[in-house]
Amino acid sequence: MQAFTEAIRPVAEQIARTAQALAASPIWQDLADFANSPEGRAYIEAVECGEIEPDPPSCHCWCQVSHKPQQGICEHAAVHKLVRVSPTVGQVNIPVCGPCRDAQMAEAR
Ligand SMILES: [Zn+2]
Numbered sequence: 001m002q003a004f005t006e007a008i009r010p011v012a013e014q015i016a017r018t019a020q021a022l023a024a025s026p027i028w029q030d031l032a033d034f035a036n037s038p039e040g041r042a043y044i045e046a047v048e049c050g051e052i053e054p055d056p057p058s059c060h061c062w063c064q065v066s067h068k069p070q071q072g073i074c075e076h077a078a079v080h081k082l083v084r085v086s087p088t089v090g091q092v093n094i095p096v097c098g099p100c101r102d103a104q105m106a107e108a109r
């Protein structure tokens, strides 16, 4: 048992150092601040309840159709919602990324 403890000590110390470095990094601090804020708690609860997806929604733009002249601009992570009114399903919100939204706006003009 003694030998085992000796063997894992460097690993444990490395993990402790990594954890400290992580805790000291500004990104982690931002994340911790967010998690402790009312908005953060609400967000986490919503994620846990399955109300929202933890990852940003992906772009649902039909690039080949919506902005034919501009292909390959899609960033895939949706940051905007385009509201479209469909005759069959009514109003729908389509998650789109920034470049796709701009391209669609330009096309719609
Ligand atoms: Zn697109």
Ligand SMILES: [Zn+2]
Binding pocket: 059, 060, 061, 073, 074, 075, 076, 096, 097, 098, 099, 100, 101
């Ligand atoms: Zn896109």
